[in-house]
Amino acid sequence: MKHKTVISALCMLLMVMAPALGWSEPLTGPEILEQVDRNLQPGDLEMYRKIINIEPDGKKKEFVLWFLKKDRDKVVTLFVSPASESGRATLRLGDNMWLYIPNMGKPIRITSMQSVVGGVFNNADIMRLDYGVEYEVADLSEDEGRHLLELKAKSGTVAYDRLMMWVLKEELVPTRIDCYAATGMLIKTLHFKEIKDIGDGVVRPAVMETESPLYKGYRSIMISANLKKRSLPDEVFTLNYLERVKDLR
Amino acid sequence: MGIRRSILILLAFFGLVSAPASAGEYDFEIPEAEKRPWEVGGRLETRYIYHRLDEDSARYRLNYYQDPPGADSHEWRGLAELSGSCRIGFAQANLLTHHEYAATYQTDDWTHDIYEGYVSLTPTAHLSLDAGKRRILWGKGYAWNPVGFLNRPKDPDDPALNLEGRVLLEIWARYYF
Structure with a gap:
């Protein structure tokens, strides 16, 4: 009887200690994707993004955007520099995107595969929603000590039909994403680099670099910095507010 | 030791000692x-x-019957627009001025306008x-708005x-629930 009690106590202790000892259940694909989203864009926030387009001859063009995100599917960006683009703003609500140009009137509708800054990044890359909003996990495997997630678009309106995402096991942030069209053609590769605190204690890759077989020799780099957790009302994420977004900076 | 140091200083001066590729590859500073x-x-x-004008054409005679410029004319235009804003708390003052110089065969003068000058309060x-x-x-509309009755x-x-504004008082309130 006494032995039984001791064994039961040991079993209970092991059950409690198991997660700490690393004996927990391995993460599933959807859990990894959810954690990746949380690590890359944790909740409602504002941050600055510097986009550098590098042409084959070495010519560079830089843009600085103020980036606002609310919930999982609302994004507003405001062009801060260069001066010729200052005041332009974009809005993304789910699959829909608009561009506001000062003096022009009402915002005009844009598509995810266009680019408001030129270069290799398209609008879907710049105004990216959480991956979990647009993609579901089709397969989970392991490659070179990293999780390899195969993501399939939930609908045909998403910029890329399929993603192959390599995720670091410890940090649960992506290091590389290959983006494929529905035909299976590789559209672009995103490389995530320089894991560091980009503000408000959020540690994630600060640099996203891309190259594409469709734009040989061209390269685009996006640097994220000055992140702050900030929750703005829903009104800010509407078409009529784009003209006034600059007042909230 | 002294020679080695001198060589290193020279190499550094001519940019021959490079930093590791990763260091300074990305500039994380965003002053904006x-x-x-x-x-x-x-x-x-x-x-x-x-x-360059054809003085014998019918259109020339129609357009310039009062003040003919001759067989050719020169036109030079210069434009400057200056903008400024100042923010104190939730109040912001904005100014946009427009200055234009036109030198044509008919005129040679400056125009100065205040396109915008307003105070904006955004408490929330x-x-x-x-x-x-x-x-x-x-x-x-992009280039033309059929309902833009007040637009320039x-x-x-x-x-x-940029277009010249109108004098106005606008209160803008919006609340979603």
Whole structure:
């Protein structure tokens, strides 16, 4: 009887200690994707993004955007520099995107595969929603000590039909994403680099670099910095507010 | 030791000692992220046009019957737009001035206008109040708005140009629930 009690106590202790000892259940694909989203864009926030387009001859063009995100599917960006683009703003609500140009009137509708800054990044890359909003996990495997997630678009309106995402096991942030069209053609590769605190204690890759077989020799780099957790009302994420977004900076 | 140090200094001077590729590859500083209480900006533009005219054409006689310029004429235009804003708390004052110089066969003078000059109060994201001279944009059109009754006419060649505003008081309130 006494032995039984001791064994039961040991079993209970092991059950409690198991997660700490690393004996927990391995993460599933959807859990990894959810954690990746949380690590890359944790909740409602504002941050600055510097986009550098590098042409084959070495010519560079830089843009600085103020980036606002609310919930999982609302994004507003405001062009801060260069001066010729200052005041332009974009809005993304789910699959829909608009561009506001000062003096022009009402915002005009844009598509995810266009680019408001030129270069290799398209609008879907710049105004990216959480991956979990647009993609579901089709397969989970392991490659070179990293999780390899195969993501399939939930609908045909998403910029890329399929993603192959390599995720670091410890940090649960992506290091590389290959983006494929529905035909299976590789559209672009995103490389995530320089894991560091980009503000408000959020540690994630600060640099996203891309190259594409469709734009040989061209390269685009996006640097994220000055992140702050900030929750703005829903009104800010509407078409009529784009003209006034600059007042909230 | 001294020679070695001298060589290193020389190499460094001529840029032959390079830092590791990763160091300094990315510049994480975004100075624009620091919001200043004031901002100034501007746009400068100049344009020269040489006109060669057929004095025997019917159109020449129609257009220039009062003041004929001759077989050719020169036109030079210069434009400067200066903008500035100053923010104190939730109040912001904005100014946009327009200065244009035109030298044609008929005229040679400057025009100076205040396109915008207004104060904007934004105590919350739900409410804002603008008072002063401010541009008005009605309608959704790109170059022309059929319902833009108060809009100044746009230049169809460049609809993104700044336009002179109207004096107004605007209270803008919006709340979603």
